[in-house]
Amino acid sequence: MTGNTAHTALWPAPIASGPVDATVTVPGSKSVTNRALVLAALASEPGWLRRPLRSRDTVLMAEALRAMGVQIDETVNPYGGEAWRVIPAGLHGPATVDVGNAGTVMRFLPPVAALADGPIRFDGDPRSYERPLHGVIDALRVLGARIDDEGRGALPLTVHGGGALDGGRVSIDASSSSQFVSALLLSGPRFNQGAEVRHVGPSLPSLPHIKMTVEMLRASGAKVDTPEYGGEPNVWRVDPSALLGSDLTVEPDLSNAQPFLAAALITGGRVTIPDWPERTTQPGDALRELFTRMGGSCELTEKGLTFTGTGRIHGIDADLSDVGELTPGIAAVAALADSESVLRGVGHLRLHETDRLAALTKEINELGGDVTETEDGLRIRPRPLRSGVFHTYDDHRLATAGAVLGLAVDGIEVENVATTAKTLPDFPEMWSAMLSPLSPARA
The missing domain is CATH 3.65.10.10 (Enolpyruvate transferase domain)
Known part of the structure; x- marks a missing residue:
């Protein structure tokens, strides 16, 4: 696993004080x-x-x-x-x-x-x-x-x-x-x-x-x-x-909507993503089905996609070969679930911005989790997690995964959250706004 250790700034990932209720406008794909x-x-x-x-x-x-x-x-x-x-x-x-x-x-x-x-x-x-x-x-x-x-x-x-x-x-x-x-x-x-x-x-x-x-x-x-x-x-x-x-x-980047939808799932809240397309080739569209299987529900209207969580998160057995970029966020949610998850078909993630399978395994386990690598993915057995530093290896999707875990685990610090600027500028500000009582509520 390779990472640039020069970026050591730590970002305290905010914990959710209650169910989120926000509209989040995601930048283009x-x-x-x-x-x-x-x-x-x-x-x-x-x-x-x-x-x-x-x-x-x-x-x-x-x-x-x-x-x-x-x-x-x-x-x-x-x-x-x-x-x-x-x-x-x-x-x-x-x-x-x-x-x-x-x-x-x-x-x-x-x-x-x-x-x-x-x-x-x-x-x-x-x-x-x-x-x-x-x-x-x-x-x-x-x-x-x-x-x-x-x-x-x-x-x-x-x-x-x-x-x-x-x-x-x-x-x-x-x-x-x-x-x-x-x-x-x-x-x-x-x-x-x-x-x-x-x-x-x-x-x-x-x-x-x-x-x-x-x-x-x-x-x-x-x-x-x-x-x-x-x-x-x-x-x-x-x-x-x-x-x-x-x-x-350009359509909104649906994969970058993942952490915000995960917030609704984890907190039992509601998040609306405006301009979600009815038809798209973006892999992120699979979040509707994947996160519904993990315990939420979604509705697509002219206002966009509204995802609602129940506060309960279920484990999942999923072949993510077509949507590998969603793996870090799904792994973070799965670490907070009520049952085991198996994520398959993503061996190629070892060759992405970092070795994402090794990185997720190491970082979640150092917070007290129980993640093991398989030949082509991850097996995640939920355990109570504790505070600690979540290293990102200059990988934007590792950074947002750390933020997702921080919603439910107090004291997580995400290293180099600025790496999210690779595809999602202003992520820390967007994240804080979603968690603020002054977030734009759904109409």
Whole structure:
């Protein structure tokens, strides 16, 4: 398990004094924002991105595209929120891209860089060197790109763009990250032969994210064949074509709604998330079913999603392979439940911002819990928890998991809660506002 120990500031996680009753407006989806930025940068005409998420990961993506020549103008409408105007341009180097520790930036942009004219160097946080990138690197070489990574199969690396890429057929093992598939599909329309991506290996995790990529490609005018629409299993094809400029309003990030919905479940309160979509490819939509199984109820109306807890939390046996990013929050809730939980299908989380399975096991157990790692997940046996420091390893979802535990356990201090800025700016303020008697109540 790797973590940057430089960030040692401790945040006293507030304990809930009673049932919460709040409306929480969640910022836009990181996954949608960063995919939309890539597609807009590759389009044949300018486009708009409205209500985008402004966070570390999305700012890194925007700055990286700017470094390659894309113009992104930011405007603020006091009535409609922030909007970004993306004006495509000839992609070019030399340029240096800072990926931070953002999986979408480190994986989605090397294919874009292969289309640039000139060298693009990619570097990032120390943890980014350890995250798998070989699937993208190897695939791009097969498709005609020239990449210098000194044989690491990881960052840092330089893509020597030639202004175009042949493209064509490629087979990859994307079992460590579905982002390998999305990365090739997003740029595929700009390849001379398009792209046919075949997954060979163990089961793919996070399939909803690939579906999100496909739907967004189609909305931009691309023709995509997928297994769900009569295509071969584990094969995605995107034809070469011009991409249209779009005018997209970004959905709220449903995965980032998780800690607030968990607060309703744990405290027996009510939380409303405005603008929850009726239909979405976001994995966070699974929270409606998962948290209902754990003891709450939800109602989707024109006002949004209202989740109500009973104050009782039940254990769960769940395959989270499609929604692995929800695992830290579910594990935190499960540690407070009235029965054992088994979370399966998430072995790939060992390769995320940190080894999330090892981190959750260590941190919950050091508070008095009983968590054991399995081959592909966690077994959680609830025990009375005590105060202590909850380390986050520079992982935003570990930080919000610590806050969730702090609702019910007095004296938990979350290390480096500022890491939540990766995808959820102002989380500590949002958390305090939800717990305040002055929180915006449901209408």
